[in-house]
Amino acid sequence: MPSFFATHETELNAQVIGSDQFTNEIARSKRRTSEFFADDGILPAYYPTPDQVDQYPVFVKPVVGAGSQGIAVITNAAEMDHKLADGKDYLITEYLPGQEYTVDCFTDRFGKLCFSGFRERKRVKNGISVNTANLDLPPAVASIASLLNQKLNFRGVWFFQVKKNQTGEYRLMEFATRVAGTMCLYRNLGTNLPLLSIYDRLNYPIQIQENQYHIEVDRALSNKYQLSIEYQTLVIDFDDTITLKNKINPLTMYLLYQVQNQHIPIVLITRHQYDLDKTLQRLNIDPHLFTTIHHLTDRSPKSTIVAQYSQPIFIDDSFIERDNVLQEIGCPVFDVTAIEGLINWQA
Numbered sequence: 001m002p003s004f005f006a007t008h009e010t011e012l013n014a015q016v017i018g019s020d021q022f023t024n025e026i027a028r029s030k031r032r033t034s035e036f037f038a039d040d041g042i043l044p045a046y047y048p049t050p051d052q053v054d055q056y057p058v059f060v061k062p063v064v065g066a067g068s069q070g071i072a073v074i075t076n077a078a079e080m081d082h083k084l085a086d087g088k089d090y091l092i093t094e095y096l097p098g099q100e101y102t103v104d105c106f107t108d109r110f111g112k113l114c115f116s117g118f119r120e121r122k123r124v125k126n127g128i129s130v131n132t133a134n135l136d137l138p139p140a141v142a143s144i145a146s147l148l149n150q151k152l153n154f155r156g157v158w159f160f161q162v163k164k165n166q167t168g169e170y171r172l173m174e175f176a177t178r179v180a181g182t183m184c185l186y187r188n189l190g191t192n193l194p195l196l197s198i199y200d201r202l203n204y205p206i207q208i209q210e211n212q213y214h215i216e217v218d219r220a221l222s223n224k225y226q227l228s229i230e231y232q233t234l235v236i237d238f239d240d241t242i243t244l245k246n247k248i249n250p251l252t253m254y255l256l257y258q259v260q261n262q263h264i265p266i267v268l269i270t271r272h273q274y275d276l277d278k279t280l281q282r283l284n285i286d287p288h289l290f291t292t293i294h295h296l297t298d299r300s301p302k303s304t305i306v307a308q309y310s311q312p313i314f315i316d317d318s319f320i321e322r323d324n325v326l327q328e329i330g331c332p333v334f335d336v337t338a339i340e341g342l343i344n345w346q347a
Contacts, residue, residue, distance in 0.1 A: 018155065042172045044096055047093065050077070063090065101135075104185075105149070113149040114206060117134060118141060129182045134215055157197045158175065179194050185217045231264070238272050239317075243283070251343075252315075256289060258344060306329055311331075322334075
């Protein structure tokens with residue numbers, strides 16, 4: 001994708017933020033990468049043809065590709081023949097058995113390599129690092145970063161990947177002139193690499209700010225919801241709904257402040273057995289967050305109160321309370337575990 005935009009930059013009514021076309025083309029083709037750095041001693045052994053393979057296993061990857069698509073570890077000549085039978089263009093290299101690492105980099109408009117962050121790809125899914133942690137940059141890997149930066153024309157964010165060979169030496173696997181998804185690790189250390197790329201393009205002075213602590217990120221599927229309902233009043237319980245084990249439920253408060261920003265009234269109905277004002281004060285909850293507070297001291301059903309409000313929804317940890325409101329009023333009701341469905345994560 002960076003290569004495509006760089007090629008068609010003159011057709012766009014915008015600047016393309018990134019490295020130049022030559023650098024993009026080298027990055028895009030594994031074979032051109034192999035040929036370009038052939039004499040620099042940073043690549044795994046390369047076999048131009050299957051007949052020249054003198055030791056298995058070997059690693060086969062598409063000449064043009066991304067992630068883990070099309071890659072394979074080949075253990076014998078028969079497997080090699082089967083792999084190459086699809087007619088696609090592959091690169092055959094030495095198999096690297098060591099741990100894989102990514103080095104996230106930033107080069108400014110003057111060609112200075114301002115940042116190199118070394119992280120371990122601890123868990124990989126479909127070629128994407130979904131669990132990674134920062135480590136100290138080894139001098140040998142720093143040398144590879146410097147060499148790449150000297151020989152190519154990077155600008156802004158870029159990254160490369162290395163693995164150790166059988167003798168423990170780091171070898172360049174590939175590099176790319178784009179943002180890596182797990183660069184979010186460094187944003188949480190104080191270095192926002194994509195934003196720095198924008199600042200550099202605007203000719204702002206660049207200063208790297210990085211906290212010195214260990215950080216690990218785990219990227220997993222998360223649920224986001226869109227509900228086909230509209231409501232004009234949010235009616236909510238207190239104990240074990242706004243509270244959680246005598247503390248605040250932070251997810252509930254996230255929702256309440258989001259609803260407040262939308263200027264939707266929030267109505268509190270509670271059977272709290274203690275002094276509610278003191279409890280709110282202890283938890284640092286401003287009572288003005290609620291348009292109205294109904295503190296029930298008897299067993300009267302909450303549905304009679306919910307019915308007073310325009311187009312309400314009702315949130316309560318109690319199934320009995322929710323069922324009563326649902327049966328008597330028919331408005332949407334939610335358990336605490338369903339609060340995530342009410343939050344607009346794009347807001």
